[in-house]
Amino acid sequence: MISSVRGTVLSSSGASVVVEVGGVGLRVGVTPQVALTVHPGDTARLFTTLIVREDDLSLFGFLELEELEVFDLLRGVTGVGPKSAQGVLATLTPNQIAQAVLDEDDAAFRRVSGIGPKTAKLIVLSLAGKLDVAPSAPSVTAASTTASDVLVALVGLGWAEREAQAAIDAVVAETGQDSGLAVPQLLRAALGRLGPQKSPASRA
Secondary structure (H helix, E strand, O other): OOOEEEEEEEEEOOOEEEEEEOOEEEEEEOOHHHHHHOOOOOEEEEEEEEEEEOOEEEEEEEOOHHHHHHHHHHHOOOOOOHHHHHHHHHHOOHHHHHHHHHOOOOHHHHOOOOOOHHHHHHHHHHHOOOOOOOOOOOOOOOOHHHHHHHHHHHHHOOOOHHHHHHHHHHHHHHHOOOOOOOHHHHHHHHHHHHOOOOOHHHHO
16 A cells, blocks of 8 residues: 655646656646646655556545545445545535535535435435534635636636636635635635536546
8 A cells, every 4th residue: 555655746737646756757646736736846745545456556645634534435435436536525625525424415515526416415424423524714715826826727627718717706706805715725616616517637
């Protein structure tokens, strides 16, 4: 089991990054938020899990250990594979996932591409009592540079620019405060608002 990797980022896309470890480039599947956070030339540390199949070895990585733990819990739900679990974490934070489970709000999971009503209900049932809800931080609005970065990311993932911009504007309008929201937070919120329409990354 490869539980973490640390090395120089060689490349970064919407769905994966390549990290050089000991002279070997490891391709790690990541959420769009992670791909926007690490850049070629950066030194990155990712908490990882190796998914072994008959015809494939896939490495998935996260910046926070909590995200990896939730990823593993999601994969334990019938009908949720690694790509779907990653899609949930691209749309919802671990705390939002825990809150949705606590509230028995399966609609939160139906917004994720590839998660149908039956699977959404199974997630709520299967994760009940397994996640803790942390105190939520106050919402803040996004600075223009952050919004621009998120727009580029969404267009790169296959969304139409007008549609992506409308989702970003809606999120910014809802927050209604002065401080800048971090890129991963705004991207996650915009993806949640865009709903289950499939982008190239979600079809991978």
